[in-house]
Amino acid sequence: MKSIVLTGLLLWSVHLYSEYTVTEEQARRLIDKFNRKEENARAKIEEEEAKIKQLEKEISELKERIHSLEGEIERAKEEARKIEEEKVEKYDIYVVKEGDWLAKLAEYPEVYGKGNYHLWPRIYKANKDLIKDPTLIYPGWKLKIPRP
Numbered sequence: 001m002k003s004i005v006l007t008g009l010l011l012w013s014v015h016l017y018s019e020y021t022v023t024e025e026q027a028r029r030l031i032d033k034f035n036r037k038e039e040n041a042r043a044k045i046e047e048e049e050a051k052i053k054q055l056e057k058e059i060s061e062l063k064e065r066i067h068s069l070e071g072e073i074e075r076a077k078e079e080a081r082k083i084e085e086e087k088v089e090k091y092d093i094y095v096v097k098e099g100d101w102l103a104k105l106a107e108y109p110e111v112y113g114k115g116n117y118h119l120w121p122r123i124y125k126a127n128k129d130l131i132k133d134p135t136l137i138y139p140g141w142k143l144k145i146p147r148p
Contacts, residue, residue, distance in 0.1 A: 091144035098139045122146050
């Protein structure tokens, strides 16, 4: 139906805009020519629609894969959170007294014990928010003592 209307419009426009009269043979050739063009255009449309369907399928598969990976990421985050919770260091608290310094403090029996002065950096690292200079600690400070 469309092609008949288009053909009619074509013939009418050819008639209006040409200085000569179109013969029936010329009109048939023009109709055939435009019918072939229409067939080619429809074939291209079908090819492109097939490509679109394939792309839509691929998009759907990618969305499923993304959803699956998001689930894996959430599970990995949860596992990492659990591991971090297990790794959280436990602390004792020690109140600094007059004459204390970190290496001396590390040797106290209630801290790490005799001969463990070399563990003072652990105390320093655990209290970096309070201790700006590891050579200066002040009486009354409450220091976190990391436990293994």
